[in-house]
Amino acid sequence: MGLIEIARRNSVWRGMDYYNGKKVISLEKTGTETYSGIVSGSNGNKYMVKIDKAHPRKSSCNCPFADGRRVICKHMIALYFTAEPKVALDFLKEVESWEEEEEAREQQHYEELEEYVKSLSKTELQEQLLEALIQLEERQNYYW
Structure with a gap:
């Protein structure tokens, strides 16, 4: 299962909003299946995000929703869609x-x-x- 399938529906749609709103400040491909970056939150905070497409539960974000938990948040989805716009379109x-x-x-x-x-x-x-x-x-x- 991938990031989208594991994430809550609300997280996916909010992540799409963040992607469309260009909330991803920086993006770096760190491996074949991994990315890291900074995503601006709705409150103006900036969150450090790492996603692992091969092992989605290893993805992380320091936002209040995902910090220390094995969940997929809107910031991870925004980073994923920014890294791979075809996935967002699909x-x-x-x-x-x-x-x-x-x-x-x-x-x-x-x-x-x-x-x-x-x-x-x-x-x-x-x-x-x-x-x-x-x-x-x-x-x-x-x-x-």
């Missing part, structure tokens, strides 16, 4: 593709739902509607 393309597929699945679901509703008789439709309204009311009463 990530965005993958998200876009997933969203398009999800939209198609949702559209298909609604079409199937419409087909089902149209197949019901008037009596069946009234019974289904009454049952749905009762369930909705029970849920509202449960949360109040």
Whole structure:
């Protein structure tokens, strides 16, 4: 698993924001699979970041979220995307593709739902509607 797969979703998206906002101040390739650099934080602090693509859990950052922990933070993701912009582009393309597929699945679901509703008789439709309204009311009463 790579840095993106291990990171929390929020860290990836905030890292993308930092990448787009050019928050990476310095970047150095330190090995075949490693980089180090300085990333500016939202509070103006500068964080020392090291990433290891081969062993992501060996990556480090001295920000409050990641310091002393084996987690992937937004600063690491920003450095990674800056070091390898194609990875950032591929990530965005993958998200876009997933969203398009999800939209198609949702559209298909609604079409199937419409087909089902149209197949019901008037009596069946009234019974289904009454049952749905009762369930909705029970849920509202449960949360109040």
